[in-house]
Amino acid sequence: MNEPFNPAVLTSARNSRTRTETDVAKATGVSQGLISKVENGVRVPSRDDTAKIASYLGYPLALFYEPGPVDTGRSPCPYHRKRKTLPATILNTINGRMSVRLINIRRLFHGLEMEGDRTFHTLDPDEFGSPERVAQALRTAWRVPYGPIRQLVTLIESAGGIITSSSFGTAKLFGMSQWTTTDHPLFFLNADTAMEELRWTIAHELGHLTMHGFPTSGDLEAEADAFAGEFLAPRSLIFPDLKQLTFGRLPALKMHWGISMKAVIKRAEVIGAIDRAAATRLYKQYSARRWNNAEPYSLPHESSSLIREAARVHFEDHGYSLIELADAVRLSEAELRRELLETHAAPLPLSIVRG
Numbered sequence: 001m002n003e004p005f006n007p008a009v010l011t012s013a014r015n016s017r018t019r020t021e022t023d024v025a026k027a028t029g030v031s032q033g034l035i036s037k038v039e040n041g042v043r044v045p046s047r048d049d050t051a052k053i054a055s056y057l058g059y060p061l062a063l064f065y066e067p068g069p070v071d072t073g074r075s076p077c078p079y080h081r082k083r084k085t086l087p088a089t090i091l092n093t094i095n096g097r098m099s100v101r102l103i104n105i106r107r108l109f110h111g112l113e114m115e116g117d118r119t120f121h122t123l124d125p126d127e128f129g130s131p132e133r134v135a136q137a138l139r140t141a142w143r144v145p146y147g148p149i150r151q152l153v154t155l156i157e158s159a160g161g162i163i164t165s166s167s168f169g170t171a172k173l174f175g176m177s178q179w180t181t182t183d184h185p186l187f188f189l190n191a192d193t194a195m196e197e198l199r200w201t202i203a204h205e206l207g208h209l210t211m212h213g214f215p216t217s218g219d220l221e222a223e224a225d226a227f228a229g230e231f232l233a234p235r236s237l238i239f240p241d242l243k244q245l246t247f248g249r250l251p252a253l254k255m256h257w258g259i260s261m262k263a264v265i266k267r268a269e270v271i272g273a274i275d276r277a278a279a280t281r282l283y284k285q286y287s288a289r290r291w292n293n294a295e296p297y298s299l300p301h302e303s304s305s306l307i308r309e310a311a312r313v314h315f316e317d318h319g320y321s322l323i324e325l326a327d328a329v330r331l332s333e334a335e336l337r338r339e340l341l342e343t344h345a346a347p348l349p350l351s352i353v354r355g
């Protein structure tokens with residue numbers, strides 16, 4: 001640990017545990033004034049004080065000496081698929097957890113190379129004419145089969161996108177995304193969210209990542225949703241399914257296209273398959289069944305696998321023990337196991353080799 005103390009990491013780590021400067025001061029005996037100065041980069045804490053804070057927050061000491069900004073590549077868009085009225089404290093917590101997770105992931109993949117035949121692209125919607133055109137271009141570049149995308153998580157991972165989920169403790173935020181220092185974006189998703197919402201969130205974030213590296217005057221959220229709709233359910237393919245849409249066909253269409261029944265209604269209206277009045281009638285039937293908070297007809301769960309595969313390479317090819325890997329990624333052993341390794345098995349979308 002020859003790197004200097006990183007004040008931004010302290011702020012993120014503290015937020016990730018939903019702790020105030022006062023909480024940290026009380027629990028550790030380090031004065032609140034010092035903590036404030038430390039977070040503002042005015043003072044550097046002693047190794048002893050840092051160790052007390054690290055222990056209280058439940059992170060390895062080395063995390064706080066992790067170099068570099070903790071939100072490199074975060075776009076001007078907040079990248080959040082969130083419902084309105086999300087309290088600022090919860091958003092701070094999730095942002096803090098995202099920043100720590102970004103460090104963990106960077107460290108986990110350090111020295112590994114992903115060998116796949118897809119990559120992420122940055123495509124300017126102004127140049128292509130619309131977010132829908134960008135979505136079509138990406139489907140072509142990624143050779144997405146004609147029709148619905150059955151395994152969206154696997155598709156993203158096959159391009160080197162890293163998907164991880166965690167319980168956010170709120171139903172108001174579905175997920176966010178961010179570039180790692182390399183060209184592998186990290187999707188941080190709320191594990192408490194229904195699969196159809198996660199799929200839309202992933203596609204929406206993919207829209208941001210693909211289109212919004214450029215300065216744009218457009219409505220970023222609307223563009224990302226337009227991208228998501230066309231990427232998951234291209235107009236030319238879904239239009240025949242949505243003509244004269246009736247309420248009774250919503251469940252089958254949800255299962256087929258992998259988008260929520262509400263999104264099916266919206267998509268039908270957006271692409272002009274039904275008119276405003278018809279959409280309103282369908283929304284009313286939908287609301288009358290109280291489906292706004294929890295839709296019936298669950299989609300099959302889609303598992304991610306890249307993180308476990310990277311861990312496997314470290315364990316099996318590099319001979320890491322669990323505690324060594326935890327040290328390497330800057331997490332406690334228990335948190336590494338709980339947050340990154342305990343996921344369902346899924347087929348591997350690409351191969352990871354020693355770099």
Ligand SMILES: [Zn+2]
Pocket residue numbers: 077078079080081204208220221224
């Ligand atoms: Zn967004």
